Amino acid sequence: MIERNHLEIVREVDRCGSLTAAAEALCLTQSALSHAVKKLEQQLGTDVWVREGRKLRPTQSGLYLLSLANRLLPQFEHAEELVGQIARGQRGSLRIGMECHPCYQWLLKVVGPYLEQWPGVDVDVKQRFQFGGIGALFGYDIDVLVTPDPLHRKGLVFEPVFDYEQVLVVPRSHPLATKPWVEPADLESETLITYPVDAERLDIYTRFLVPAHSSPARHKTIETTDIMLQMVAAGRGVSALPRWLVEEYAHQMPIKPVKLGRKGIDKQIFLGLRERDANVDYLQSFMAMARKTTWGLV
Amino acid sequence: MIERNHLEIVREVDRCGSLTAAAEALCLTQSALSHAVKKLEQQLGTDVWVREGRKLRPTQSGLYLLSLANRLLPQFEHAEELVGQIARGQRGSLRIGMECHPCYQWLLKVVGPYLEQWPGVDVDVKQRFQFGGIGALFGYDIDVLVTPDPLHRKGLVFEPVFDYEQVLVVPRSHPLATKPWVEPADLESETLITYPVDAERLDIYTRFLVPAHSSPARHKTIETTDIMLQMVAAGRGVSALPRWLVEEYAHQMPIKPVKLGRKGIDKQIFLGLRERDANVDYLQSFMAMARKTTWGLV
């Protein structure tokens, strides 16, 4: 078996030109090296150096091992560096799961500065999970979950990162646009546009329409926020989104946020991760930056 | 320090899915593996697997080490295979030094079949040496020397591979072409074409002209055999070459060999190598094939 230290020896002997010097460099006695060399040659069944006087000249095998050493040893060294970074929490992969469609816009604001600060971390975002976001966390498909439903289970940790108000978005010229708030009944003649997810995961249903036994005239689903808002601006329907998101888009398109009910619908977004990972530096940092990014938005 | 056996462990645990099975595959007890794993994780300062129930799931570090293992271990294994071949004399480099210009034609006939038989051997031919062919052998610039001058020294071994007669080459229409042999005086009106080497290494001088205190009308040097013979065929001079070589070319061009002196000049070509290498399979084989190739030529 050719071992790493054999390659180390071959490289150092080549560098130093003698066993004695190589032994010095490897923090060994010259005798230890001599023994090691002898054993290696016995194992390989061939000389690695020919002894000429008191010089060592690499044989064919020696030259080959030398090239192998110069190829493999740097990879070992690089690996140690990398694993060290992982150990210190400076490197890793951060797979973010999203269970909150409109949060994608918010996430982009977090990720930008985060990538700058953590050059060793690979960030990826996933939006579909076979067994739900919690399952994805347990199954190691993701490392962090962005969700409005913390659903506590042991082994997982959730932390709120920001609060916001879910509002109705209507065209600026819409009759509802001037109201201080809308009632469920106001939507019965409207087309409601939502993301394509189950109704029980849409607050406008669970916390607004369903309790009032109300429902919209039609229901359309659209994947992307941009298109959704363009549809609203074009008077093709109304939608429910975070207030901060609507206000941001309101600069560019004729839309307006309207409170849902007299008290409005307040929501909270949580970041969840595995308890085991809770003390990993780059994950903690992500939590911290996520919390900070909030302020600029609400 | 990440060692080869660490990579071996990581790979095997991944393959087998459990420590126990991996231990079996590595011919170790489960306990030994457990100890080894623990020590590795301590050294790295990070877990390589997370224990979930009685299953092991690789961590970030573990996944990285696994990819490293899949990259490096095959290289180790390939290296062992290769060194094994070198040890068994099945692989190596055969650098042939030529001190006998016309022998190049002969060498080509040897090398062809040799390459087929020894796919693991890299053959190279060198024709110029700073300190002579012998020096090149001693200095490990070449492995075999093809020479007419064996010049014995200890540490080197020479063996004759073939005999031949050195003859004068003249155009077929030349007056000398019909003579049974030429005398030194016959060349005094001729242009002599030779390879560009010192006169003391040219038999036509040392063994023919010089003893008779004779010399040609002019002396030209040419590097390549083909051009040399074309010059002769064109009546631009005469040259001295092995009879077998001249006879081969005589099919294609109007040239003729003539004996040098009544008795002719007999020569012998030797193959020399370092004593140390004398028992290397692929070198011995080269010697053998060199000897055999002779028959087809003389």
Add this chain to the structure above:
DNA sequence: ATCAATCCATGAAATTAATTCAATAAAGGC
């Protein structure tokens, strides 16, 4: 729920491997 089977962790003992020490031999420089 209980039981058996399977798997991993651990400490102490045994084995094996690596390293040092001390002595020797060989080569190169002055």
Add this chain to the structure above:
DNA sequence: GCCTTTATTGAATTAATTTCATGGATTGAT
């Protein structure tokens, strides 16, 4: 020729790996 440097060798020492014996934890089946 003598002195210095370098590599080899065998025995003693030290360090490491491995095994043995055991216990705890989890899984799947009865």
